[in-house]
Amino acid sequence: MTDKILIADDEPNILISLEYLMKREGFEVHLARDGNEALAVLQRERPRLVLLDVMMPHKSGFEVCQALRADEALKHTLVLMLSAKGRETDIAKGRAMGADAYMTKPFSTKDLVLAVRSLLERPQ
């Protein structure tokens, strides 16, 4: 069965690339353009993994992550944070909010695919 993935980012220019990339890798891809939409899609589609941008309108990636972990039905969703905030403190915060992995922009798409795969193959 193909895994469902949600990509939440407010930048259309990255969404287009990530959507193509993840589809090529054989995932079922859903998109969200802000924090609220991300939570809504999460509830509706229950993806296994979400690529979550930190800086989004309405709700930041941190907030989405926190809400998701507090929700019984969603809390096992895998979270890979993508962020332009590259300081150690930001990464520490992302981890604390419950992210399973944190990648700083820019990143190589190859690394991203590897990170996604390794998260999905991790024993639960």
Place this chain on the structure above:
Amino acid sequence: MRRDTGLLRAMVLAGLAAFALLALYTLAVGALLGSSLAPDAQALLGTALGTRWPLLVMACLALAALVAWAVQPLVRRWATAPARLLEEAQVLLRTDAQRSLRSDDGAPVVQALARMLNELAQQRDQLRQDMAAQVAQASHGVAQERNRLAALMSELTQSVVVCNLDGRILLYNNRARMQFRALSAAPQLADGAELIGLGRSVYAVFDRKLVAHALDSVQQRLQRGAPHPSAQFVTTTRSGQLLRVQLAPVRAVADGGAEGMPADAAQALSGFVLMLDNITRAYEDEAAQERLLHGLTEGSRGALANLQAAAEMLDDPGLPPGLHDRFVGVIREESQAMGRRLNALASQNAQGLATRWPLEEMLGTDFLQAARQRIGQTTGLRTSVLAQDEALWLKLDSFALLQCLGYLAQRLHGEFEIKALHLRLQAAGGQRAHLDLVWTGHAMSTETVVSWEMDPLAAGQETSSLTVRDVVQRHGGEFWFERDRARHQAFFRFLLPLAPQAEQDQRDAAALPGDSRPEYYDFDLFANTESSHALDERRLVDLTFTVFDTETTGLNPAGGDEIIQVGATRLLHGRLLRGECFDQLVDPRRDIPAAGIPIHGITPGMVAGKPDIRSVLPAFHAFAQDTVLVAHNAAFDMRFLQLKEKATGLRFEQPVLDTLLLSAVVHPNQESHRLEAIAERLSIAVVGRHTALGDALVTAEVFQKLIPLLAEMGIHTLGQAREAAQKTYYARLKY
């Protein structure tokens, strides 16, 4: 005269005593003789003597006088002379009159005694003189040390304020004064003198709790035995400035010396030192740098991610053609947006990008002077200055820049045989200056310039790992070679930063001549604690006074007359602080009657554009804070101030002393208590009369001289002075 009557009395007494003795003796002899005679012989003798008894008495008296006369020198030598000597010795003991005792008419022993007393007195005088000399020397030494300290402080570029435990300022330096001026809410009015001044509370500027907290942590460190206990805090002032304050303790000096002192005594504080650093600009610079860095990193990360992802998708051989164009579109769009953002950031932060190397501020002419010396030392060439802007302040690493100039001069001299070099310094616009090293003739290739720029600096024996380029980078500047064909000249040009204008102004203000330095300290404040007495019970010599005067459009405040000038000075511990004055013209918002102009000399033109009383009074109120007000005929000036209470919301509630009334207390029988008359009586030179500040200064000097005169009358405290003034005749006249 007294001695003569004494002598006379002694002689009379001696005569009478001798007479009485003789009379008794004669009577006794008579009685004895009589008892041994037969009764008829007794009768015969009785009749024989009976009629002649006056003769007998006369004989006795004569004999007595003779005895008295004979005894008189003895009395003088043995009784009078010692008594006189005793009196004189008592005078000598009780006063410090210098006189030698004599006793020429005394017995030899008495004379010797007088000589001995003289020697003792001489010894005593000598001792006294020695002691006085030692005391004078010691206090001269102390005064000298204090002056030296104050001189040292005033030269420091760090601003230093020393306070006692009550937060009263007892020493400050020029730099601190400048910094406080920047903190003042009305700098052009009170010039910061309402904030910094001897005896003023530092809590007017700093939050008391903040200082208390810092003092607490210093105490804790002291108790822990920390070697350098000090605390630091950053605070924003009312005017929005950011100050970094370092607080160090002033420990009480124990009388008995440090050894064997109990730990508590060693830790007792008697005050604290504040070292202030205005970090407003540094902080703003840093924040700007931070923003720039942030904009460049995080602002670019997102865009780069978009670019990289799109580029990597383009590598996919199976990419459908429609998507291919969209990815290319993403790349174009993102790279253009990034270029725009970068340009915007760079132009915003052109100044902020300046290097962080600590640069000093130096007057351009001073630097040129040093550069000529340096070039002279390294090459032996004489240099001239072609042009210089006099008032340019550069921001320099002067040592490294001088090395550069020496190095370049040496290479020009050595490799191109240049015989004459010139310097030129000119403003270049945009907070920068051109410093040129000019010579005639010989041009050089770009390659040579670059190699000179990149070679390590070496001049004479000195070598350095730095290059011209390094030094230029330190200044955030530039360096190039240029030719002036018209004049057959060539030059190296350094583009160097200027010191910011605000700092230049401050420096110029600081450079104003002023002899006020010695007034920047008053160590007696260490011993002062204010909580000890209510104001009325405090002695006049211990108080701080604001002596002020106003000039007005007329004499009738209720009838619409207004203040046109306020002048004030401060008196602390009986010392006149001429360096801490308030002097301000006031726009009365009405005409100035021509009749008054010859008196106060203030014309409508002079007050035009000056602040009005509503902005001057708050500054003066702050200036006079925590002090006792003094004025000549104070009721008049106070009336003007009181009529403004409603308009300004400010009340002058502190006690007021009136030199007119105090003069009447001291000299009740004098006819005039006008300021001039008193000044003349107390021999005070009157300068600048009838300006508010001039009169305030005269009044202050008058008051200064009245204090000891009042003390002679037993008037020591503020309360006593106020009471005495109320009782004078003048006080009963209502203005």
